[in-house]
Amino acid sequence: xxxxxxxxxxxxxxxxxxxxxxxxxxxxxxxxxxxxxxxxxxxxxxxxxxxxxxxxxxxxxxxxxxxxxxxxxxxxxxxxxxxxxxxxxxxxxxxxxxxxxxxxxxxxxxxxxxxxxxxxxxxxxxxxxxxxxxxxxxxxxxxxxxxxxxxxxxxxxxxxxxxxxxxxxxxxxxxxxxxxxxxxxxxxxxxxxxxxxxxxxxxxxxxxxxxxxxxxx
Numbered sequence: 201x202x203x204x205x206x207x208x209x210x211x212x213x214x215x216x217x218x219x220x221x222x223x224x225x226x227x228x229x230x231x232x233x234x235x236x237x238x239x240x241x242x243x244x245x246x247x248x249x250x251x252x253x254x255x256x257x258x259x260x261x262x263x264x265x266x267x268x269x270x271x272x273x274x275x276x277x278x279x280x281x282x283x284x285x286x287x288x289x290x291x292x293x294x295x296x297x298x299x300x301x302x303x304x305x306x307x308x309x310x311x312x313x314x315x316x317x318x319x320x321x322x323x324x325x326x327x328x329x330x331x332x333x334x335x336x337x338x339x340x341x342x343x344x345x346x347x348x349x350x351x352x353x354x355x356x357x358x359x360x361x362x363x364x365x366x367x368x369x370x371x372x373x374x375x376x377x378x379x380x381x382x383x384x385x386x387x388x389x390x391x392x393x394x395x396x397x398x399x400x401x402x403x404x405x406x407x408x409x410x411x412x413x414x415x416x417x
Contacts, residue, residue, distance in 0.1 A: 259361035340373035
């Protein structure tokens with residue numbers, strides 16, 4: 201992420217970030233491997249460049265309950281606390297788990313229908329919403345709406361920025377809704393940046409050097 205969107209004071213800036221590489225892909229309680237740990241260290245340096253801009257920031261890292269996302273989030277927090285220890289303009293709240301970021305259930309349900317782990321993500325993204333609803337599987341649109349509704353909630357009124365450490369499923373859901381031309385699965389620690397105007401709920405989203413403006417009222 202070489203540059204970020206211009207952030208008005210009335211906006212909440214959100215970084216949706218995929219976790220680092222785990223020891224075993226798809227295993228619910230897999231921890232990060234050595235490469236994943238190094239990816240988090242590199243990501244911390246990227247966020248240092250973003251937040252060390254001379255402006256005041258109050259932000260929080262949130263994450264799902266899976267071990268790989270929790271470890272990614274807590275490692276990132278630890279490194280950023282060290283980086284910004286003497287920066288009085290940066291205030292970091294303690295990290296917290298958020299249930300809405302728990303996104304693996306749709307994929308597990310697809311696997312139970314007979315899909316392989318490697319293909320389950322693609323099947324979920326391609327499957328029509330009416331079929332997903334018939335099988336009581338969360339749709340990507342519902343996942344996006346649930347995520348945005350939380351981010352717009354009054355709970356986040358005092359924050360200027362949020363880093364949400366989640367799974368590729370969340371990024372794929374946003375990708376499907378706003379960046380249909382992008383078909384590949386997000387890389388480990390890849391980030392999607394979202395600006396939410398607190399007054400108008402207008403979204404400005406940047407992903408892989410593409411940018412869109414969306415009015416979600």
